[in-house]
Amino acid sequence: MFSSTTLLVLLASYPALIFGQGHASSDQISTSATQYDNLFLSAPYPDGFGIPLKAQAVLNVTYPSGPITNGKSYSAEDVKTLPTITLIPGDTAAFKAPNAFTLILADANALGNPDKEGNYRHFLENGATFGDAGADGGMAMNVGSGTVVTSYAGPGPLLNTGEHRYAWMLFVQPSKFAAPSNLSAAGTGPGHWYVNAYVASSGLGDLVAASFFTVENGHATFPHNATVVHSTPTAGTANSSAQSGSASAAGSSNNAGKSAAKSDADGPVWKDCAATVKSLVMGLGVAVSGYILIQ
Template sequence: MFFSLASLAVLLPAVLGQIVDVPLEIESIEALFTSAQLVPELLPTFTPTWGLHFSFDNSTDNSAGQSLTVAQVATPPTLHLYTTNTTTASPFYTLMMVDADVIGTDESVGQTRHWLVNDVSVSGTGETLAVNIANATAITDYAGPFPAAGSGPHRYCLFLYAQPSTFQAPSDLSTPGTPLANNWDFAGYVNSTGLGPLVAGTFYIVEQGTATASIPAIPTVVSSTLSLAKASAASAAGMGTQTGSAASPSGSSGSGSGSHSGAMSNAVSAVGVMAVAGLLGAMLL
């Protein structure tokens, strides 16, 4: 039976507080950043330790790659993290959102800064952690995306960086209320301020009108889809008889059985196939 990428990649809204397979979530986010060409266009590598989700209505749990409208993203999202380890990497974090524009954009000319918040904290004791910005320092308040009509599907990236104790905001970005900026050197800011590591990231897509140029579509794959791929991979491997040789995925404990590792590796391979199929407009078997 044949399935289109669209049917496999449909995003099903989930309720906040859902149970998430965190290692698979990490694999999903890494694969999505690669399929959307954010790696290596914007980031040379991306190995998050937490899964970052967002909600614009305080009830819908959105994961990476979702297409949303300008109206849906007009106000700041609520952010939360999925993790198997509640030990935080730092007392404070820096949150930022940038518009990486469409696939194929020359990121060396800079990005549009839509949100920059210092001294963000993380709290919680379970699998789901809250990202707290109420008492943080909002250098650039959240500016809702509004891409030009016909410019194609823009990739809006949310990043959470560990903020070192030595962190000092640069003079031009130390005052709350600094407005949105175009052609901002996102990578330069991270490097000059000593931020890191990048503990979590996600992105969503906003497009207005129909693209006036031929721009590759951005595949959208979520954990629920990957779970199906994982189950299929396990079945193809003889229900756990195949021993995996791949290294543990970033963010996972690596203590699972060989059969689990094999299933995870096959699941990631499935994501890669889906990404290529999406970019080429092909159909998946």
């Protein structure tokens, strides 16, 4: 017979029982996709990248200042140097080498203040692979496994241009992938492009993991309720060509307000709470069951 102290030890160990399974839960994965949509990153240009997140893993991005929390605001100083990249997949086999991936960091700009020249490329690596999963299920990206076309350029939005949205995006890179000639060699500098057009023209596969954050320099010089051209992000649709940004904005101010309210109601905070409660219940159940069995 074990004392009540044993039960307390078992209860305290429930996080390890949950995450020791070696893969991300479906709730963790779906939460990242919801957060991505709530930032309008799946919406067509000029609001987002026009690429849905078909999440299959949780992407962990860790800067020297600490790990990124999806949707959180950071200073340019916080994210000025290249971070380490790991992921916790739902299915380890899908991410194990020799499966290859393309990793991108791009700026979707500030909602209501689109860049007429498109998105901005801060990092691009083709042919990246991941190592074997560790004890916690995490898989680290193999350093030097791919071709770094554009070396890391830390976010540095122009003064008073609003809260820029930056996304680390991991794409499946199938055998048919062919990088465009102007973005195939190492040493290509950062610059404007359209992520959607690059993905379509090069033959990249699905966007399977992402991590995203915001950086603002100064204060926005446009209203905080600025027009959102495409006020409802569409997670299931990706535009396969670069957009001109000529869509009508008539009446979208009200739509933007409604969308913001919906984002607050259905946003990542509530999703995170739900996932946490579920994990607590699961862990408690496992711990209690273990205690009963050893009596």
